[in-house]
Amino acid sequence: MVAPDRTGRVDLLVRGGVVLTMDDAWTVFEGDVAVEGGDIVALGPDLGIRATRVLEARGNAVMPGLVNAHMHEVLDRGLFEDLPFMRWLEEFALPKDKAYEPRHMRAAALMNQLEMIQGGTTAFIDIFRFPAEAAAVAERSGLRATFAPQLIDEPLGAGETLDSSVAFIEEWRDRVPDRIRTWFGPHAIYSCHEETFARVRELAGRYGVGIHTHLAESVAEVEIVRGRTGGLTPAAYLDRLLGLGPDVVAAHCIQLDDADVELLADRDVAVAHCPTSNMKLGNGVARVLEMQGAGIRVGLGTDSVMTNNNLDMVEEMRQAGLLQKLHRRDATVMSAPSLLRLATIGSARALGLGDRIGTLEVGKAADLIVVDLHTAHAWPAFRERGGNVAEHIVWSSNDSDVLATVVEGRVLMEDRVVETIEFDEIEELVDREARDLLAKAGVLDSVIGGTR
């Protein structure tokens, strides 16, 4: 069952927790997870295996790491709030994105990746600027990452270009095998030219990489596309421009009609559902249950800290559940186990990583977290046969209850002490670089005690 090295020890043993494997049979047990060479080599009650390093998880939950299926590693949050979506995007978000320099991106990546490690996210896809800066931070932080340089034609200079995307992919695609991937990231139908999508399709095929984009996020987008095409929906139009396929992960997908749902299912497009961002921007409620019912691979994402405003995937699960229960006026939909699966194996499958991560099974990568059940808001905790552990994590926990974060068997955080990023300096760095960015964008004065 176990393949320890010559010393009879495995690299890592996560001991004595309530293990939620998220496998198809919903296997839950109290016991251990043994890790060797980055992979899970054994799991079960009382393995009795010696290990070079032991993470004590007794009384706490052990589960697959959370997978964020859509986010942007931006530097600013808590600014430009409460505006209509297209005005927010065109007057603030995109012009400010123009002011980014690599130094701002480095600070942003440190802030975002620190927050993710602390919050139990073990893998994410980032669609934003200067991806080489963020990838260099990920190389150090130990997180599993996919970077899609955010390609924007209009307004010019607000994002990456085809050339910069290709240069990034050439530089990074083989640099950190398995753990860091490079994709294409055309921002959206309304911000990229038609011929850009055709070029992306051709280049993605040449490099064998995926494509991440935003789709059918707002009513305004629907109207733009209808006007431009004489009646097509955003999904149908993107299919014509790009040729939709299983290598495409589309964020949001709120404005879908029945034919669109059928189209995305037929093309095996994956969808990243971002309920908090969708609510905050007033964009609507994605048809998550219909999409899942049609067989679409749906994952969960936070979107950026501009529109959330945190990267708390525990909270995101709860938001996803509450939103559907309210919207459908049906308390029976989106159970705790289904939400845990959405944020783990659901997102993993959406990102094409379902064979490697998303569940705790022998042979899969050891991407896992330990969640505290000894907090007052998780009482009473019943642990036998899974008890009410899944319900506590989804309905009463938050990301600061994550005690340990492990990726490929490497401990990134134990007892809430992050081991891969020196975070004492980051707060100052972020403050300094964010001020610099906003000053360069010409909005610093207006966002500090300015217009309300």
Ligand SMILES: [Zn+2]
């Ligand atoms: Zn987004």
